Amino acid sequence: MITVDEALTRILSTFDALPAETLAVNQTLGRVLASDVIARVTQPPAAVSAMDGYAVRAEDVATVPARLQVVGHLPAGGRYDSALGCGQAVRIFTGAPLPDGADTIVIQEDTERDGESVTVKEAAAAGTYIRPAGLDFRAGDVGVSAGRVVTVRDLGLIAAMNRPWVSVHRRPRVAVLATGDEVVMPGDPIGPSQIVSSNGLALCGLVEACGGEAINLGIAADSADSLRRLSAGAAGADLLVTTGGASVGEHDLIRSVLGEEGLELDFWKIAMRPGKPLMFGNLRGTPMLGLPGNPVSSLVCGLLFVRPILDRLQGLERPAHPTETAVLAEDLGANDRRQDYLRATLEAGKDGRLLARPFPKQDSSMLATLARADALIVRAPHAPPLPAGQLVDLLRFPGSLRSI
Structure with a gap:
């Protein structure tokens, strides 16, 4: 048996980022950028007002009240084509470009309008409520980097x-x-x-x-x-994932049958729990990952190996197994030679620290506890007994794999 780290290294060495394709921007949510996205425009393109009010010259409102035309x-x-003169103001709204000659904005709450004149009641220094050109970004700036x-x-x-x-x-x-x-599939008749x-x-x-x-190939019966x-049906896929049939029983046919079909096996069996009978190889040019048949083992191995493969294929650089620490809420016994992954709940302790509470039963058929x-x-091979209150490493289930 090989270690989890060695297995992951050997698996990921097989894969490279997939080629890029160009999509309309509205089709790219959740996709990984294949190249930097560079601004074609400057935003804002010119100095603009950040508020509704009046564009004025700061020197005209240095002493208030000031009456302006x-x-x-x-x-x-819109656009004001003339230069603002002494004692003049232009009624302006948020986002409008600043008139030539104006250098500040007086918000409308600080004014009193009377026909074609306005009285400014609060002074405003130069630059007040003005967004300069390029405040957000400039043409040529990298807005979003490749790999995101x-x-x-x-x-x-x-x-x-x-x-x-956009190239993704x-x-x-x-x-x-x-x-x-x-x-059998959900909803189908269930035999005894x-x-x-x-x-x-x-x-x-x-x-x-x-x-x-995902390409769901269905369920293969226990026959060659x-x-x-x-x-x-996996021909042309970037990865074939099988579940079940990878152990040592007479009806576990993956190795024997697919071996006859050209499966080149890299390794079989990993020193981990759950998920020991895991295999990796290549079937006629398609990388193949054989997961155990127990439901918990299958999904835990999916998180530990399938997710990093998909990250690599999409050019996504992030830790394969991002761990953090928490305080153990209950005693744990000594571990054997396999790296162990114990399902646990998380809660806040009285001191505010994160508590990890393992389920008392960890059978690999129990999907309810996984849910x-x-x-x-995460417990290392041959880890000694660990009393409650000690720190443990844990791997969170991601709440969302694609963020807002």
Whole structure:
């Protein structure tokens, strides 16, 4: 058996970022930028008013009250073609360009209008309520850098920079194949020795949440013909993920059947719990990751290995397993030779520190505890007993893989 770190290193060394494609900006939410997005315009393009009020010369309102002649009306998008003279003011609205000669804005609350004149009751120094040209960004500035997941905020910025088209990495195509006579799809008739399949649907959901495009190949029966036929659907995918059939039983056919179909196996078995029977190889040019059949093992391995693969394919640089620390709420016994990932809930302690409370039962078939868990406590191989109150490393389940 190899370690989790070695397995991840060997897996990721197989993958590179996928080629770029050009999309309309409104189609890029959640996609990873393949190149920097550079502003084509300056924003604002000229000095503009930040408030509704009057554009004036600061020297004319240094002493108040000051009575000025209103010589123009300037809405956003408008223009005043003359230069502002001594004792003059232009009615101006937020976003409108500053008239030549004006150097400050008096807000309307500090004025009193009387026909074609206005009385300024509060002085305003030069530059007050003015947004200078280029305050936000200038043409040629890098607005959003390559390698970033496009957020809602980024969409607004990219549009403002006048970039209607954006270069992003292609979405990885991941084929997902569940196996086993004992599983059926939700809603199908359930035989006396069968259970409802959850792995395939959950892994497809993980792929989509991580920015990939899931191809659900269905469930292969425990027969060579069925496995060969359905696995052929992975042709052209960037990754094939199987679940089940990777252990050592007589009906675990992945290694034997796909081996006959050209599977070149890199490794099989990882020193981890849950997820020991995990394999990685290449099937006729398609990288293949064989996950265990137990539901918790399948999803934990998906988080630990499928997500980093998808990050690599999309050119996304972030830690594969970002851990943090918390205070252990209950005693833990000694660990064996496998790296352990314990489902746990998180809560605030009386002293404000984060508490991690492991579930008392960690059976890899128990999806309900996985759904209720907030994080996985990570325990190194041969870790000694650990009393409550000590710090532990944990890996949070991401609440959202794509942010606003």
